[in-house]
Amino acid sequence: xxxxxxxxxxxxxxxxxxxxxxxxxxxxxxxxxxxxxxxxxxxxxxxxxxxxxxxxxxxxxxxxxxxxxxxxxxxxxxxxxxxxxxxxxxxxxxxxxxxxxxxxxxxxxxxxxxxxxxxxxxxxxxxxxxxxxxxxxxxxxxxxxxxxxxxxxxxxxxxxxxxxxxxxxxxxxxxxxxxxxxxxxxxxxxxxxxxxxxxxxxxxxxxxxxxxxxxxxxx
Amino acid sequence: xxxxxxxxxxxxxxxxxxxxxxxxxxxxxxxxxxxxxxxxxxxxxxxxxxxxxxxxxxxxxxxxxxxxxxxxxxxxxxxxxxxxxxxxxxxxxxxxxxxxxxxxxxxxxxxxxxxxxxxxxxxxxxxxxxxxxxxxxxxxxxxxxxxxxxxxxxxxxxxxxxxxxxxxxxxxxxxxxxxxxxxxxxxxxxxxxxxxxxxxxxxxxxxxxxxxxxxxxxx
DNA sequence: TATTTGAATGGACGATCGTCCATTGTCAAG
DNA sequence: CTTGACAATGGACGATCGTCCATTCAAATA
Numbered sequence: 001x002x003x004x005x006x007x008x009x010x011x012x013x014x015x016x017x018x019x020x021x022x023x024x025x026x027x028x029x030x031x032x033x034x035x036x037x038x039x040x041x042x043x044x045x046x047x048x049x050x051x052x053x054x055x056x057x058x059x060x061x062x063x064x065x066x067x068x069x070x071x072x073x074x075x076x077x078x079x080x081x082x083x084x085x086x087x088x089x090x091x092x093x094x095x096x097x098x099x100x101x102x103x104x105x106x107x108x109x110x111x112x113x114x115x116x117x118x119x120x121x122x123x124x125x126x127x128x129x130x131x132x133x134x135x136x137x138x139x140x141x142x143x144x145x146x147x148x149x150x151x152x153x154x155x156x157x158x159x160x161x162x163x164x165x166x167x168x169x170x171x172x173x174x175x176x177x178x179x180x181x182x183x184x185x186x187x188x189x190x191x192x193x194x195x196x197x198x199x200x201x202x203x204x205x206x207x208x209x210x211x212x213x214x215x216x217x218x219x
Numbered sequence: 220x221x222x223x224x225x226x227x228x229x230x231x232x233x234x235x236x237x238x239x240x241x242x243x244x245x246x247x248x249x250x251x252x253x254x255x256x257x258x259x260x261x262x263x264x265x266x267x268x269x270x271x272x273x274x275x276x277x278x279x280x281x282x283x284x285x286x287x288x289x290x291x292x293x294x295x296x297x298x299x300x301x302x303x304x305x306x307x308x309x310x311x312x313x314x315x316x317x318x319x320x321x322x323x324x325x326x327x328x329x330x331x332x333x334x335x336x337x338x339x340x341x342x343x344x345x346x347x348x349x350x351x352x353x354x355x356x357x358x359x360x361x362x363x364x365x366x367x368x369x370x371x372x373x374x375x376x377x378x379x380x381x382x383x384x385x386x387x388x389x390x391x392x393x394x395x396x397x398x399x400x401x402x403x404x405x406x407x408x409x410x411x412x413x414x415x416x417x418x419x420x421x422x423x424x425x426x427x428x429x430x431x432x433x434x435x436x437x438x
Numbered sequence: 439t440a441t442t443t444g445a446a447t448g449g450a451c452g453a454t455c456g457t458c459c460a461t462t463g464t465c466a467a468g
Numbered sequence: 469c470t471t472g473a474c475a476a477t478g479g480a481c482g483a484t485c486g487t488c489c490a491t492t493c494a495a496a497t498a
Contacts, residue, residue, distance in 0.1 A: 012466075019475080032344070035346075050477090051478060055457090056456085057476075062457090119342075121337055122339070125252070126256055131401070164410070168417070171390070171415075179386070179390060179393070192386075192390075199387045201421070203421045229496075231494090235444090260486055270447045272489080275487065281486060
């Protein structure tokens, strides 16, 4: 009987996909624990439990595997961000808070992901492919913040008020990531959230009512 | 005639000191251009124009040379910071602005130093010695900001208002460094300064008069 | 001037790096 | 069941890594 072309991957393809992902996962784990320098071919294949030739088979080059790993970090960040945005009411103030919560939440900001982000960034000067993903993340985030502040302030997105508010907010969150990176032990997630909301409220006119909404959301 | 023991270094010691510094300088330049990974023994001795055995002679280990290079970055940062602080009037608001100007000024924030700082940070997970200098820098800065905000607000240094103001300010400046790192081409130094001052003014009570002093200093 | 000191040299060393490929083993098509 | 396809293996390869040390040579001392 002629079989309908199976939509689900067959055993071969499944195994291949599993190996592909195992290499990326192993690479990220090693980078988190030992930095980019520790991510040698030998360590990666050891950690993944696969054989030496797999990196060349799946990624052609170790470099390209690292780029894929960086891309996967950026993807995860955005997936989490839009989960928060989609779950929030469609009001600019609520969306703003949702974006901050996504950025400072456990799934984006934790010991493993932060170690990986800073490791990739540190190597970005040498390998601009990494920078592309650090930068892509940043550019999309900047556009989202700019649009949200424009809506919140009732201004066009190219006014100084909007641009400054977006720049300051992004800087604040970046700074909180750096704080976490340097003192993950002492870092207080709720305090970071409170400070960010407080600083943003300070630069917005009383009339937009952000202060009240932010205050309600303080935990 | 018996000569008085020369207080200035003799030719030998001078040459040794020059080589010592040449190795650190070469290392920092390579890290700025090619990242930590590019700083191999071969590259360092090539760049410095010295011979292969010098790293072992002066630093015992390449690792220790990198640590010395990181320490030299932290030293430069603090030297510049205190130059600004010492030049400022002994008033908390002026000192606060001086610290921000030191942090965002050309001598601390430029393409070379930022590339180096982020490279060291990225490798900090692997080699905690680097982290010590990133962290030392941060801790002293944090203490200075906390003391200044305490004075400005007339509160003790352990009140939430003071701690939050210091945390937010440090985060803002960290974030501006990250912005510079990711978009050194598009970065606007004066805009960054304006945003930081604006955000700080927003969280301080009108009564401390920071807004007016900050506004006067906007360029 | 003769001797001692130690800064500086540069090649040798084993370890590890990333890449490549002949071979193996297993799944899917014929 | 046989055969072709291909995911997977793991060792070989030259290049480069960081360390070490026998040697050189100029400066300081006697």
